[in-house]
Each structure stands twice: as C-alpha cells, then as structure tokens.
Amino acid sequence: MILFWFRRDLRETDNAGFFHALSEANAVLPVFVFDENIINKLPKNDARVGFIHSHISKLNRSFQANGSGMLVKKGNPLEWIPKWCHDYNITAVYTNEDYEPYARARDKEMQQKLTAIGVEFKTFKDQVLFAPHEVLKKDSTPYKVYTPFSRVWIAKMDEMGIPNYPSETLLHKLYKSSFGKIPSLEELGFSKGQHNIPTANDSKGMMDAYEDTRNFPSMDSTSRLGVYLRFGAVSIRKVIQRARTSTPPTFLKELVWREFFMQILWHYPHTTHSSFKPQYDRIAWRNNEEDFKKWCEGNTGYPLVDAGMRELNQTGFMHNRVRMLVGSFLCKHLLIDWRWGEAYFAEKLLDYEQASNVGNWQWVAGCGVDAAPYFRVFNPTEQVKKFDKDHKYIQKWVPEYQSLSYPPKMVDHKMARERCLETYKAGLAT
C-alpha cells in the first residue's frame, strides 16, 4: 500500500502526486499532519489554520463517501509518517514537492528516515508548471531577471502543453477504512479564524479585465486566488489553462511572477534573511520601533498607506497596488529594514507565500533580483491621485481621514525622500 501525504495540495482534483499514488497502488492511505513546528507559532485564531482544516474536512467527507477516510494528526511528520508506514505495512510514501527551505530540509530528513526502514519516498511536481531547475539560462544558471524568464517560461508552456492528473476519477482505490472523525479545530488548539476568506474569482472575465482594473484598489477586481494556490485548494494548472487563453496576458504574467520568485528562493534560499544584493545589508536602517508601530496600525497620516494597513489588519488581505506603496513607505520613508515588513506580512496575510513575500519585499526595498532601483520612491499622495482619485478605497478603510481625529503626517514626504536617497547612497558606497 502507498501512503499519500497531503501538504499544500488540499484537493482531490488534478493532484499530481495523489494521481500517481492512486494509479500505481492497489490501495492508497491518505494522511495529513498539522506540523507542530509550523502551527505552534501561529495565533489561536489564525484563519489559515481554519482554512486548511475546512479543506481537510472536505476531503475527508469525500473519502468517506468512497468507504475510506483520512488519517489526520497534530505533531511531527517525521514521527507520524514512519509510524504509519509500520502500522499499515506501507511500501512507499508519495507526496507533492514543496520548494520552501523548511520543507526541503524536512523532506531530506524524511527521505533518510524512510530509506532506513526500507520505504520508498517519492515526490512530484504539482504546485508549479515548471520546477526551479526546469527553466534555466543556456549556461544552466537560473534567470535573475523576470522578463527573459517569462519569455522562456511561456514558450515552454506552449511547447509542452499543460498536463492534467485526474485523481478524482480513482477514489475507489483509496484504502477501505473507518478512522472516524478527524480532530476538530478546537482539539488541535485553535478556534474559528478571525477573518472570513472570500471565494476566489478565477473566471476568464476577471482575467480579461485584469490589465484595466488591477491597479484600482476600490474595484475589488483581483482574483483572491492567493490563499487557494498557497494550500493547493485550486489546481495551478487549471488556472494557467484559463489564463493562457485570456488577453492581454497580464494575469498569466502574474502567475509567472509566482514561479519566478519560487525558483529564486529555491536557488538562493539564504534570501529569506539576507538581501540578494549583499551591499544592501549595509544600509543604516533607522528601525525606529514607534515608527514601525504607527505603520503596522495604519496611523502614518498618509491615508492610502493607512487604508492598506487597516485593510490588512481587518481582513488579512491587501490590494497589490497598495502593498507596493506601504512597502516603499516602510523601507524608504521610514528607513525600516524590509525584513520587518516581510515578517509582519507573513503574520497577517492569508495569502502569505514565502517566495512571493520575500521576493516582493526585496523588490520594493531595491535589494532583490530585478528590483526596483533604490531611487524609485513612491509618493503616497501621487499614488492617491493616480489610483484612488475619488478616495473610495480610503473612505472605506480610513473613514475619519478628513477629520481632526486623524493623525498628522508622521514624516514630511520631501524630507523623507531626500533622507532615503542619502542613506541608501551612503550605505551602498561603503
């Protein structure tokens, strides 16, 4: 029997590793482990845990309808998986690849443990169209600039087509069992999430309109797919399939950014904590705690910055246009280390994806691959004129922005811009 380990692929439809397990084995035992190394660090009402739990429950109900069920535990996968291999006479463990540094280290250890007990460990590409080693320059080194990467990525997609793994047609091959109920959210030490997670819009209409609508935060015109892709509740191949037929291909290109940053993190895992361009780690950040608090809480005195931060705090989401602005404001106006912002977003964003978060923060700070040059400083009032002209988005999140109770600007724009340019220049010169 093959054990299939669900991780960030919480669906039964078009799941590569799950499909291979079901195709190749007489019976498949589906399991999930709430990894205590990850979830013990999260707040008890973290909506992402609730999201995972609801999708595990959904899978379990479907499996039960097929006379099976999912084994679900909280703990250390490095202990549970080998134990289950022993208990259920497992010959191979199949799972889908996860390219984050933590997961890679964990899988390496898992490989060793399973090899030691004579169990095969096999991983499959599922969360990307192309794995990090599949799109390389002619000299076999990774692309560090987005545009040539995207050109090659799209050409490769057109050449190869998009595979489909109809795992949902093979559920009758699941191991017949009666494991009973899976642990409740409360039994796992969590409560109902503080945020609602909106349904995703992956329609062609959304994609076709994306180029024209994506920059206006009041329009709510984005897909909200991030969290679904993060945990694999939606198949990336299905999304790419649709995005491919949409014009202009702006939405597709955003999906390519996702894989661009994933391959960057895979090839340069130290960029989780170090700037890709090392000289940027010599910048003399001010790192003022009170300034950081004002930014976090959305009390900077710049309405569009504050609207973004309040949207994030209240919903776990922020429109991408505003993410760029608040990021620029933190690093450049306040001279606070991009790592502080990265950590705050990691805590708050429901759609948090390490590769994208690290990659985009380094982009905005100017220290990453293919980054915004350091002298590109967003002007928080110009951004209002361009992207929230009627103040609709600001009004929604900062309704008091014109009243006396609204704080004054925490820094003067002209002064902060000049201070930023001087500080970056000095740091990069040393």
Added chain:
DNA sequence: TGAAATGTTGGGGCG
C-alpha cells in the same frame, strides 16, 4: 510596477 528636477516648446498677453 516612480517621481522630481530640469529642459524645451509654443501660445497668448502685452507694450
């Protein structure tokens, strides 16, 4: 997927 500073051009007011 920047914005500010600086440079250029041309129309209109005016003596």
Added chain:
DNA sequence: ACGCCCCAACATTTC
C-alpha cells in the same frame, strides 16, 4: 508687426 515674458504642456534627465 514684433519682441519679450510667462507659463502650461510635454520631454528628458536625474535621483
């Protein structure tokens, strides 16, 4: 009619 100034509008350079 002409030169001069002002300045909006646009282009280019710079940070």
